Each structure stands twice: as structure tokens, then as C-alpha cells.
Amino acid sequence: QIYSVTTIAGNGTQGFVNGPCISTAQLNFPYGLAFDGDSVIYFSDAANHSIRKVSGITGLVSTIAGNGTSGLVNGIGSAARFNYPDDVVYWNGFLFIGDNINNCVRKIDLSTNAVTTLAGTGTPGYLDGPAASAQFHGGNGLGLTIDQYGNVYVADGTNAVVRKISNGNVTTVAGTPGVFGYADGPAAAAQFHRPRYLEIDTSVGAIYITDINNNVIRKLQNGLVTTFAGSGAAGAADGPPT
Numbered sequence: 001q002i003y004s005v006t007t008i009a010g011n012g013t014q015g016f017v018n019g020p021c022i023s024t025a026q027l028n029f030p031y032g033l034a035f036d037g038d039s040v041i042y043f044s045d046a047a048n049h050s051i052r053k054v055s056g057i058t059g060l061v062s063t064i065a066g067n068g069t070s071g072l073v074n075g076i077g078s079a080a081r082f083n084y085p086d087d088v089v090y091w092n093g094f095l096f097i098g099d100n101i102n103n104c105v106r107k108i109d110l111s112t113n114a115v116t117t118l119a120g121t122g123t124p125g126y127l128d129g130p131a132a133s134a135q136f137h138g139g140n141g142l143g144l145t146i147d148q149y150g151n152v153y154v155a156d157g158t159n160a161v162v163r164k165i166s167n168g169n170v171t172t173v174a175g176t177p178g179v180f181g182y183a184d185g186p187a188a189a190a191q192f193h194r195p196r197y198l199e200i201d202t203s204v205g206a207i208y209i210t211d212i213n214n215n216v217i218r219k220l221q222n223g224l225v226t227t228f229a230g231s232g233a234a235g236a237a238d239g240p241p242t
Contacts, residue, residue: 007022008041014026014027015027016048018061020059027061032085032087032098035090040056049081050068064113067081083102085106086143101138102122103122103142105152119170120136124138124139128169130169146200151164151166162175175192182211184227198210
């Protein structure tokens with residue numbers, strides 16, 4: 001199949017400028033993307049420490065939160081601060097952001113652009129429990145996905161685990177905390193080496209995980225971790241998944 005690649009936002013110059021998508025808008029290290037199912041693409045503009053959007057209706061890039069200055073501040077729109085925001089997911093009128101260097105997960109109510117902290121204290125570490133006191137370790141990224149109930153899953157790469165934020169609590173759903181390795185099996189005994197991005201198939205309850213230092217894609221389903229694709233060897237070979 002022949003694909004066509006086009007530019008939908010950014011004029012090729014590094015910067016922080018809103019406006020018409022192609023002729024004017026400037027970005028600086030755009031990272032995670034999320035689509036609202038209608039006409040808007042949201043993205044983390046990491047080096048600008050902001051969350052921005054591309055409107056398919058107006059043809060404009062605008063900033064919905066952050067103002068280019070790093071920090072960990074909740075607030076509305078430009079009053080909020082992020083520190084190299086990473087992955088972004090959309091759910092039911094809300095955005096969830098892996099705020100990488102802030103070691104936490106943030107939430108934006110798109111009806112008001114109000115930014116709050118969903119989980120994490122901002123201090124790097126590893127701690128399950130109530131969301132406000134839980135700890136994550138960014139630096140190597142915080143990848144996100146979300147299920148149909150609004151539960152957020154986090155690839156906590158530096159801690160080598162996959163976490164879950166649900167009903168105000170953080171739990172570890174797969175991986176051995178702080179242990180870098182490669183082991184399939186029961187989720188609590190499985191090992192990852194820098195899990196990075198997640199995607200969920202809600203129809204079967206499976207979460208797919210890019211395990212980047214192991215050069216594989218893993219699968220978490222029914223409490224078991226398996227290898228979905230890749231042999232563990234770095235390379236570029238198509239063919240059967242293993």
C-alpha cells in the first residue's frame with residue numbers, strides 16, 4: 001500500500017508560536033499525541049513545557065495549558081506549569097499527561113482548561129497507595145493509556161513497572177519494581193527493561209507495552225505478561241512476530 005505523508009502543524013522552525021498550522025505555528029520537541037474522535041489533535045510540546053492542540057476545523061494551533069516556563073503548578077490554562085510533558089491520552093472531555101520530569105500524572109478538564117495533578121508528589125521514587133502521596137520516577141518517560149472506565153495505566157520506565165491509577169489509588173499491575181530484566185509470566189514476577197509506551201485493546205482487556213531496551217513488545221492480559229512481538233535482538237526483520 002502506498003501512503004502519503006503531509007505536515008499538519010509546524011513550519012519547520014523551532015519555536016513557540018500559535019496560529020495557522022503550516023505557515024505560522026512553531027513547535028519545540030512535540031511528543032505525545034491524542035485525538036478527541038472529532039476534529040482536534042492534542043499534543044505535548046515538551047521543550048515548550050506546554051499542552052497544545054491542532055484544530056481540524058479552524059486550521060489553527062493553540063496552547064491550552066502552560067506558557068513555556070517549566071515548573072509544577074496547577075491552575076487554569078497559561079497559569080499551569082509542566083516540566084517536559086510526555087505522553088497524552090484523551091478520555092471523555094479530559095486529557096491525561098505523563099509529566100515526565102515532574103514525576104507525576106496531570107489532568108486537564110477541557111471544558112475549562114483547568115490543570116490538576118492526578119497522581120504523584122513530584123518527587124522521584126516508587127510508592128503505591130493514595131494518588132496524592134504515590135511516587136513515580138520520570139526521566140525516561142511516562143507513557144499512558146486509559147481504559148473505558150477512565151482508569152489510567154502508566155509505563156513507569158525508570159521503575160521498570162506498569163502502574164494503574166484508579167479511584168484515587170495507585171497500584172503496580174506488572175513488573176518487578178526496580179529490577180531491569182526480561183521475564184514473562186505472572187504479572188507480579190514479570191520483568192521489563194524500560195517499558196515506554198502503552199496501548200490498550202478494551203475489547204479483550206489486553207495492554208501492549210513497548211519494552212524498548214529489550215527490543216520487544218509485551219502483552220499484559222489476565223494477569224500474565226507475554227512477549228507479543230520481537231526476539232529480543234535489535235534489528236529490522238519483518239516476518240512472524242517472534
